[in-house]
Amino acid sequence: MKKYILFIFSWLICFSGFGQVTNLKFNNGKFKIVQLTDLHWVESESYKHKNDSTCNLIREVIRLEHPDLVILTGDIVVSSSALQAWTKLADLFAKEKTFFAVTFGNHDDETDMTKSEILNYLRTVPYNLTYDAEGGKLSGSGNCALPILSSDGRSEKWVLYLLDSHNLSSDRSFGYYDWIKHDQIDWYRKTSDEFTKRNNHKLPSLAFFHIPLTEHETARWSYREFGEKQEGVAASNVNSGLFSSFIEKKDVIGVFVGHDHNNDYMVDLNGNIALAFGRKTGYPAAYTETLSRGVRVINLFENEARYDSYIRDLKGTYTHYTFEQKNEGSGIPHFNGSFIQESLVLNWDDSRWDKEMQMLKEGGMKYLIYAPALLTNEQGKVSSTYPSTLTAKKNQNNTLENCLRSAQKNGIRVFVGLNFNDRWWKVDYDASWLIGQMEIGNKVAEELVALYKEKYNDAMYGWYWVWEVDNLNCMTAERQSILAQALNTNLDYLTKITPDMPFMLSPFMNHKVGGDAKEYSKMWKNVFEQTHFRIGDIFSPQDCVGAGGLNLDNLSEWFQNLREAVNSKPGLKFWGNIETFDQRYWTSAPLTRVKKQLDIVNGYVSNIICFAYSHYNSPYVVNPEYHQAYLQYCKDGKLPIINKPQSVSNVSFQKVSNGIEIKWIPTEFKSVDGFNIYRDGVLIKKLQIYQTRTPLSFIDKDGNVNNVYEVSTYNIMEDESEKNKAK
Numbered sequence: 001m002k003k004y005i006l007f008i009f010s011w012l013i014c015f016s017g018f019g020q021v022t023n024l025k026f027n028n029g030k031f032k033i034v035q036l037t038d039l040h041w042v043e044s045e046s047y048k049h050k051n052d053s054t055c056n057l058i059r060e061v062i063r064l065e066h067p068d069l070v071i072l073t074g075d076i077v078v079s080s081s082a083l084q085a086w087t088k089l090a091d092l093f094a095k096e097k098t099f100f101a102v103t104f105g106n107h108d109d110e111t112d113m114t115k116s117e118i119l120n121y122l123r124t125v126p127y128n129l130t131y132d133a134e135g136g137k138l139s140g141s142g143n144c145a146l147p148i149l150s151s152d153g154r155s156e157k158w159v160l161y162l163l164d165s166h167n168l169s170s171d172r173s174f175g176y177y178d179w180i181k182h183d184q185i186d187w188y189r190k191t192s193d194e195f196t197k198r199n200n201h202k203l204p205s206l207a208f209f210h211i212p213l214t215e216h217e218t219a220r221w222s223y224r225e226f227g228e229k230q231e232g233v234a235a236s237n238v239n240s241g242l243f244s245s246f247i248e249k250k251d252v253i254g255v256f257v258g259h260d261h262n263n264d265y266m267v268d269l270n271g272n273i274a275l276a277f278g279r280k281t282g283y284p285a286a287y288t289e290t291l292s293r294g295v296r297v298i299n300l301f302e303n304e305a306r307y308d309s310y311i312r313d314l315k316g317t318y319t320h321y322t323f324e325q326k327n328e329g330s331g332i333p334h335f336n337g338s339f340i341q342e343s344l345v346l347n348w349d350d351s352r353w354d355k356e357m358q359m360l361k362e363g364g365m366k367y368l369i370y371a372p373a374l375l376t377n378e379q380g381k382v383s384s385t386y387p388s389t390l391t392a393k394k395n396q397n398n399t400l401e402n403c404l405r406s407a408q409k410n411g412i413r414v415f416v417g418l419n420f421n422d423r424w425w426k427v428d429y430d431a432s433w434l435i436g437q438m439e440i441g442n443k444v445a446e447e448l449v450a451l452y453k454e455k456y457n458d459a460m461y462g463w464y465w466v467w468e469v470d471n472l473n474c475m476t477a478e479r480q481s482i483l484a485q486a487l488n489t490n491l492d493y494l495t496k497i498t499p500d501m502p503f504m505l506s507p508f509m510n511h512k513v514g515g516d517a518k519e520y521s522k523m524w525k526n527v528f529e530q531t532h533f534r535i536g537d538i539f540s541p542q543d544c545v546g547a548g549g550l551n552l553d554n555l556s557e558w559f560q561n562l563r564e565a566v567n568s569k570p571g572l573k574f575w576g577n578i579e580t581f582d583q584r585y586w587t588s589a590p591l592t593r594v595k596k597q598l599d600i601v602n603g604y605v606s607n608i609i610c611f612a613y614s615h616y617n618s619p620y621v622v623n624p625e626y627h628q629a630y631l632q633y634c635k636d637g638k639l640p641i642i643n644k645p646q647s648v649s650n651v652s653f654q655k656v657s658n659g660i661e662i663k664w665i666p667t668e669f670k671s672v673d674g675f676n677i678y679r680d681g682v683l684i685k686k687l688q689i690y691q692t693r694t695p696l697s698f699i700d701k702d703g704n705v706n707n708v709y710e711v712s713t714y715n716i717m718e719d720e721s722e723k724n725k726a727k
Helices: 003-013 045-065 082-095 115-122 184-198 213-219 240-251 348-360 399-410 422-426 432-454 477-497 517-530 557-566 591-602 624-636
Strands: 028-038 069-073 100-103 144-149 156-162 204-207 250-255 266-268 274-277 294-301 305-315 314-322 338-340 368-373 375-377 382-384 414-419 420-423 461-465 503-505 572-581 607-611 647-655 659-666 674-679 681-687 699-701 710-716
Touching: 028 045, 028 338, 045 082, 045 294, 045 305, 069 156, 069 250, 082 115, 100 156, 100 572, 115 591, 144 184, 156 184, 184 204, 184 240, 184 314, 184 659, 213 266, 250 294, 250 414, 266 314, 266 461, 294 699, 338 348, 348 375, 348 659, 368 399, 368 461, 375 422, 399 414, 399 432, 420 432, 432 461, 432 477, 461 477, 477 503, 517 557, 557 572, 572 591, 591 607, 591 624, 647 710, 659 710
Parallel strands: 028 069, 069 100, 156 204, 204 250, 250 274, 338 368, 338 607, 368 414, 375 420, 414 461, 461 503, 572 607
Antiparallel strands: 028 294, 144 156, 266 274, 294 305, 305 314, 375 382, 647 659, 659 699, 674 681, 674 710
C-alpha cells in the first residue's frame, strides 16, 4: 500500500499544472545533465562521416558520464530531410535508454519541418521529455518546465526551464536576432510561483535555450569569465527582461546556451547566477571553428542550491567549477561556515562533535575550516592533530579524524589546514625557509590523503593555507614574488594529488599603521598574476573588524578594492571571513555589529564564513541567546528584540596584593551576557559569561584605592544596564 501511495504522489507531482510526466529524479543525492549544442546535422551522404562522428561522440559521452538527462540546446538539424535526421537522433537516445529534451535554435525551423512539426514528432518517441506548456499557446515551441524529484520520489527538488529563443528579428531596426517574448517570461514567472507555493520554498532551477542573453556579454564587464571565449557574443539587441526576472525570482541560478561555436565560457555573477555556454557538439562546421567537439556536464545536488559543471571532449575534462547560490537565494546574508581550532576541541568525543556539527547545520552552515594539521611553535616543537611521521608520537592527537568522522556523518564539508610555523609572525624568514615550510605542507597533505581521503571523501572537501598574509609585510615586489613561489609550491603539488579539492587562503589587512586599500589590491593582483590558482579556488580575506584592523566605516572600501583584485584572476572565488569577536577583550562581538559586517561584506562576495561561530557563538560555549537570535535573524533578516539586562548589586572593591579587586552580585542572569568594568568612567574590561564559568570579580592591576569603579551588565546586542558604583 505504501508503495502504491508513493507512486500516486509522484505521478500527481509530475502532472500537476504541466500535463507531462518527466520521470526525472535524483539518485542518491545526485542528478547529472549533459548539454549538447549546435549539432548542425546536415542529412546527406556527403555529411555522413561528420554525422557519424557526432553520434559517436554522443554515445561515448553517455557511456562515460551516465547522464540522467541530455538537453540539446538548439541548431540540431539544419537541412532538408530533417525527419530522417531527427529519427536517427531519437533512435540513438532510445538505444542508450537516455532521457532527452530539446530547445530549438535559430536554424531548426529553416528546414523542411517547422518547430511545431518537429515537436509533434518528438512527442511520439520514447525518452523525449520536451512538450509545449500552456497547450502550445506561448510564443515558439518547446517551452516547458521539467521538475526533478527527490531520490525517494516524494518531493520536488529542482526545476529545469526550457525556452524557445526564436530565430531572426522580423524588423532589423531592432537588430539581427529575435528575443524571448513577454508571454514566455510571464509563463516562467507564474510557473516559478506555482513551484514555490506548492513546495513552501523556492526550488533551485536552471534555464536552457539557444541564443545567449545580452548579459552573457555584459556580465564579463564586472566578473571575469573562465573557459574559452574566442568570438563575440551573438545575442539579441533587445533585452526583454528575462534575466531580471531570474534575478527577481531568485530560483534560476544557471543559464546554459549555445549558438556561439567558439565560446564555452562561464561567468559567475557573485553567487547570484551563472551564465554559461555549452561546448559545440556537432562535427559539421558552420564557419571557422576553433574548439574540439564536446559537451557541457552539469551535476546537481539534491538538497542544495549548488551544482558542478565542466566541459568534456574525447580527450578529457576542463574548467571544473562548483557554483553555489549566494545566501541560498534568501537575500539574507548569513554564514556558510566557521573556523574551528584545536584548543576548543582537544577533549571532544564523538557525541560532542556531533552536537557541534548539528548546531552548525541548524544555522545553515555547510563548511568547517579546521587548522592546522601540523604546528611548529616558537621553540621549534612540532605537534600534529593526526598520526604523522613528521612528529613524535607523544606530540600527536586524533582530533582531525574525529572532526572528519563527524563531518562525514552530518554532511559538513571540511577545509583541512596544512602546516604552520609560529616563526612566520616574526617576519624574519627568507625564501628558502618559507619554501621549505611549504614542502613540509606537501608532506602533510600526502599523509592526510593516504589516511583519510578515501575513508572520508565527502567530508574532506578542501585545503586551507594557514599562513595569514597582511598588507604591511608583503608590499615589496620581492616579497610578493616569494609569496607567489610559496603558494605555487603547495598549489602545484595539491593539484597533482587532489585536483578536485579547492584551495582557500584567508589574509588580513590593517589600515591603522599606514595600510592603503588600493595598494593592497595592487599587491594581490601582482601575486595572482604569478600564482597557479585553479578555477574554483577561494580567496577569503578576514574583515578584520574584530581584531581592529578595519572598522565598519572603511570595510566597504577595502572589500571593493579586493573584489577588483579577484576579478583579475578568472575562476577565483571571492568569499568573506567575518570576525565574530572583539579582540580587545576576547569576547563575542555583539550581534548588532555582526549584522552590519554581514550587510557590508555581502555586497562584494559570493559566500561568507566566520571566525569563529564555534568559539564565539556556539550555545555549547557561550550564552545560547547568540545562537537563538542568529537563527531568528536567518529567518527574516531581523535581529530579535532582547530585554535590557538587569544591573548588578553589592559592588565592592578592595586592595589586594596584585592590584584592586572589584566584586559584584548579579541581580539576575536573564539576558545578561557579561559585565563591563569601568575605572574613572573609562571602560577597562569586558568579562563574558561562558558555559563553564561566570566571572563575579576582576583584579585591576593598574588601579589604586583612589579610583572610582563601576560595574554594569550587557546583553548579546550590547545593550547596557545602569552602572553601579563600587563601595
